[in-house]
Amino acid sequence: MRSSRQTLLTTWFLLTKTSRPSFTPIKKPFSHRNQTRTMASVDSSNKGQATGLAAKYAERHSGEHPLKLYGAWFCPFVQRSWIVLAEKKTPHQYIEINPYHKAPQFLALNPRGLVPTLAVPSVGKGGKATKPLYESTVVCEYLDEAFTDEDKHGPRLLPLDDVYERARCRLWIDHIGSRIVPSFYRFIQHTPEKEYSIEGVRTEFLGHLRALVKEMDPDEGEDGGPFFLGSQFSLVDVMLAPWAKRLFLIDHYKPGGVGIPAAGEGGDDEWVWSRWRKWQDAIFERDSVKKTWSDDDQYIEVYKRYAEDKTGSEVGKATRQGRSLP
Numbered sequence: 001m002r003s004s005r006q007t008l009l010t011t012w013f014l015l016t017k018t019s020r021p022s023f024t025p026i027k028k029p030f031s032h033r034n035q036t037r038t039m040a041s042v043d044s045s046n047k048g049q050a051t052g053l054a055a056k057y058a059e060r061h062s063g064e065h066p067l068k069l070y071g072a073w074f075c076p077f078v079q080r081s082w083i084v085l086a087e088k089k090t091p092h093q094y095i096e097i098n099p100y101h102k103a104p105q106f107l108a109l110n111p112r113g114l115v116p117t118l119a120v121p122s123v124g125k126g127g128k129a130t131k132p133l134y135e136s137t138v139v140c141e142y143l144d145e146a147f148t149d150e151d152k153h154g155p156r157l158l159p160l161d162d163v164y165e166r167a168r169c170r171l172w173i174d175h176i177g178s179r180i181v182p183s184f185y186r187f188i189q190h191t192p193e194k195e196y197s198i199e200g201v202r203t204e205f206l207g208h209l210r211a212l213v214k215e216m217d218p219d220e221g222e223d224g225g226p227f228f229l230g231s232q233f234s235l236v237d238v239m240l241a242p243w244a245k246r247l248f249l250i251d252h253y254k255p256g257g258v259g260i261p262a263a264g265e266g267g268d269d270e271w272v273w274s275r276w277r278k279w280q281d282a283i284f285e286r287d288s289v290k291k292t293w294s295d296d297d298q299y300i301e302v303y304k305r306y307a308e309d310k311t312g313s314e315v316g317k318a319t320r321q322g323r324s325l326p
Contacts, residue, residue, distance in 0.1 A: 049073060049096060051294040057086070058094045065093035066121035066130075070106055072097050074302045076242030077136040079292050081116040083238050084140045086288035088153040110134060118142065137173060140235055157235045165229070169236050172215055172228070176239045179208040184243050185319045187258075188250055189309045202259045209260075210269065212240070213276045226282035233286065241283050245293060252300060253307035 050058050050073035058073070069085065069092055071078035085092055097106060102113050110117045110132045118133040120142075133139050140157075147153040159165040183205040190198045217230035225231025251257035266273040283289055305311040309320060 048298070051298050053291045054294045057082075057291045058096065061085075061092055061094040063093060065091055066119075067092045068095055068119040068130075069093070070095045070097050070110075070117040070119065071115045073294055074299065075115060076246060078116045079242040079245075080136040080238055081118065081139045081143070082292040083241060083288045084143045084157065084235075086291055087157065087233070087238075088143055088147045090143060090147050090153060137177065137239070140238060144235065155232070157233070157238065159229065159232070159234070168215075169229070169234055172212060172236050173239050175208070175212060176236070180205070180212065180240065181243060182319075183208055184246075184250075185306070185316070188253065188303065188306050189311075189316060189319050190254065191309045198254060198256065202256065206259055209276070210272055213272050213279070216275055216279060218275070226278045228279070237279075237283060237286075241286070241289050244280055244283055245289065246299060246303070248296065249299060249303045249307070253303070 049055065054073055067090070069078075069081055071082065071094065073096060082094075084090075095106070097103070097113075097115055106117070107113055109119055109130065112134075114134045116134065116136055116139050118139045119130045120133055122129050122131050133142055144157045148156065150156075158169055183201065186196070187198075187201045187205050190196070190201055212228075216228050217225065227233050228236040247258050260276065261267070261269070261273050263274070263277070264270070306316060309316070311317075
C-alpha cells in the first residue's frame with residue numbers, strides 16, 4: 001500500500017481508495033457502478049424487486065421523504081447503506097432503480113447512474129436543493145456522522161472515544177474493500193478454463209478473511225461480544241455483512257464451496273474459524289441485516305450469470321479480464 005494511503009490521520013474520503021491486492025491493481029472499493037453503470041452492461045437477471053423481509057422494509061420506506069436512497073435490491077453495496085439506515089433508525093425514502101430504465105430524475109441527480117446514491121436535502125442560495133452522495137463507504141460514514149442523536153438513532157458505528165480504534169476500523173474497512181470483496185468475485189466467477197485455479201482463489205479468499213478475523217476482538221470475558229469490536233456493532237461489520245450473507249452462493253455454485261473448516265477441523269486455525277462462526281452467526285441474526293435481505297432463491301437466480309462468468313456487469317468484465325476495477 002502506498003504511503004499516502006497508510007497515514008491514520010488522512011481524511012475519511014481518501015480511505016475509500018483501496019490498496020492494490022496482489023492479483024490485480026484496485027483503485028478503490030467497488031461501488032454499484034460495477035454492476036449497473038450502463039443499461040448495456042446489466043444482466044436481465046438483475047431485474048425485479050426485493051422479496052421477503054427486504055420487500056416489507058422497502059414498502060415501509062416508500063413514502064415521500066427528502067432523504068432518498070436509490071438502490072437495487074440485489075446489490076451488496078446498496079445493502080451496506082440500507083443496513084446503516086436501519087441501524088440508525090433514519091427516516092428516508094427507498095427508491096428501487098430499474099437497471100434497464102433509470103428514471104430521468106435519478107440520472108439528473110447522478111448522471112453516472114450509480115447505486116447506492118443518497119439524495120441529501122440541503123438549503124442553498126436558491127432555496128431548497130438536493131445533493132447526491134455515492135460510494136457505499138462514503139454514504140455509510142455520512143449517515144453515521146449526520147444522525148448522531150443516540151436517543152433517536154442509536155450508538156455511533158465508529159468509535160468516538162478512541163481515535164486510534166476509529167482509524168484502525170478504517171484500515172480494516174479498506175482491507176475488506178481492497179482484498180476480500182475483489183477475491184469474492186474472482187472466486188464466484190471462476191470457471192475451469194481460467195488461468196488461475198479454484199484452489200488458488202479459494203486459498204486467496206480464505207487468507208484475506210483469516211487476516212480480518214485475527215484482528216477481531218477475541219470475545220473474552222462476560223462483557224465480550226461477537227463483532228469486530230466485541231460488543232459494539234460497527235461499520236467494519238457493516239462493510240462485510242452483505243458478502244458474508246452471499247457466501248452461500250459460492251457453496252451453491254462452486255465445487256468444494258468456500259472451504260471454511262467445520263467446527264473442530266480447523267487445525268492450528270481452529271480458534272480463527274471459531275471466532276468467524278461467532279461473528280457470522282451474530283451478523284445473520286442482526287435485525288438490520290435480516291430486514292434488508294430478500295429470499296435466498298432470488299440471489300441464486302441473479303448470481304447464476306456470475307457463477308457461469310457470463311455476466312455483462314462492469315465488475316464481471318473487469319474480473320474476467322484481470323484489469324483494474326472501474
